Amino acid sequence: MLFFNREKDIAQMKAILSGDPNLIYFVYGPINSGKTALLMKVFEDLPDNYCVFYINFRWRYVADIDDLLQVLFEIRQGDFKEILKDLLKESVRTFREFKGIPIPEKMFELIFGKAKVGNIFGYLEEVFEKIKEAGKVPVFVLDEMQSIKRVINASGKPVIQELFNFLVALTKEKHLCHCLCATSDCLFIESVYSNARLEGRSQYILVNDLSKNEAFEVYDGFGFNQKELVWRYIGGRVGDMVGLYERKKRGIEEKKALKEMLKNEIRRLEWIKLTKLSEKEDGEEIWEFLEKFKHNKLLSISDVKDDFERVIFWIEENVLFYNPVDGTIKPQSPLIGRAIKSLN
Numbered sequence: 001m002l003f004f005n006r007e008k009d010i011a012q013m014k015a016i017l018s019g020d021p022n023l024i025y026f027v028y029g030p031i032n033s034g035k036t037a038l039l040m041k042v043f044e045d046l047p048d049n050y051c052v053f054y055i056n057f058r059w060r061y062v063a064d065i066d067d068l069l070q071v072l073f074e075i076r077q078g079d080f081k082e083i084l085k086d087l088l089k090e091s092v093r094t095f096r097e098f099k100g101i102p103i104p105e106k107m108f109e110l111i112f113g114k115a116k117v118g119n120i121f122g123y124l125e126e127v128f129e130k131i132k133e134a135g136k137v138p139v140f141v142l143d144e145m146q147s148i149k150r151v152i153n154a155s156g157k158p159v160i161q162e163l164f165n166f167l168v169a170l171t172k173e174k175h176l177c178h179c180l181c182a183t184s185d186c187l188f189i190e191s192v193y194s195n196a197r198l199e200g201r202s203q204y205i206l207v208n209d210l211s212k213n214e215a216f217e218v219y220d221g222f223g224f225n226q227k228e229l230v231w232r233y234i235g236g237r238v239g240d241m242v243g244l245y246e247r248k249k250r251g252i253e254e255k256k257a258l259k260e261m262l263k264n265e266i267r268r269l270e271w272i273k274l275t276k277l278s279e280k281e282d283g284e285e286i287w288e289f290l291e292k293f294k295h296n297k298l299l300s301i302s303d304v305k306d307d308f309e310r311v312i313f314w315i316e317e318n319v320l321f322y323n324p325v326d327g328t329i330k331p332q333s334p335l336i337g338r339a340i341k342s343l344n
């Protein structure tokens, strides 16, 4: 896979992983900013004594505990000892084919007969402990973490709260395992950020668009010619660079491809207006609210405090991105910013 730039972010992640686990790290940023790719790159470069457990909740829809078990675990034949032995032999580089944390079939049936959430954490802790005892460094990664925000346990409580407590125990208390959670859902990050139990126990790493200099280097890597023009359309959003690259590969000329991408975003906004907003009493006001972003690309949450519901609407539609750490709001991407600008 092509991978460009991001030296600073990579160095930061490696520094975190080289120390003792103390905090939960939340890797967040707008959609398509390159969070997952950055994590993959960091893991690929890690020495062999790291044992990365990478779970991506996008792999399957998680509605309940049973689904959660399916994503977290891979049922294998053999007993616990054998499975651990295999696990320790597997290099960190195999994580791309990672199907979940291995568990013996019998054990799975035994401890999850009633799908108790506590059993999940008990088993995971044991695996991480054994890995540490063997002189390896366990790293537990949960990508697209917001996907499980609605999963509840048998007593009706959100599983994510239990998960957070577990991650605090693994990091701050036991220093057993590095824990990284990635998400692009900024309302989810907001709820995490304002969670009193996580205060002082977690840190937030923003994976944002590349700066102009960095972006231009990557444009070269992708073979873009009209760099200033490309910058005006997609800026430093890596995901959109891939989109442009793919279009060019299909033989579409650069400028035409950019215009096409912009048109798609404009169409998406108009579709939202036509479907969701036309049903709302205050649909027109919600639509007009976007005008605030025509000239001011970045607003502070205090600038829009009287329009709270409108902001939330556009955040939920992934048109605006809210960064709870610095309290700013901006279009989800430079391309969406341009689409907003062109609305009449």
Ligand SMILES: Nc1ncnc2c1ncn2[C@@H]1O[C@H](COP(=O)(O)OP(=O)(O)OP(=O)(O)O)[C@@H](O)[C@H]1O
Pocket: 002, 003, 004, 005, 006, 029, 030, 031, 032, 033, 034, 035, 036, 037, 038, 183, 184, 238, 239, 242
């Ligand atoms: N530094 C990079 N060099 C080259 N390609 C990259 C880089 N970073 C990301 N990409 C590519 O850009 C696209 C979007 O990246 P990625 O999926 O990592 O974003 P994300 O922030 O995880 O998105 P989402 O919000 O959907 O989870 C992918 O095709 C990825 O391979």
Ligand SMILES: [Mg+2]
Pocket: 035, 036, 037, 143, 144
């Ligand atoms: Mg991702």
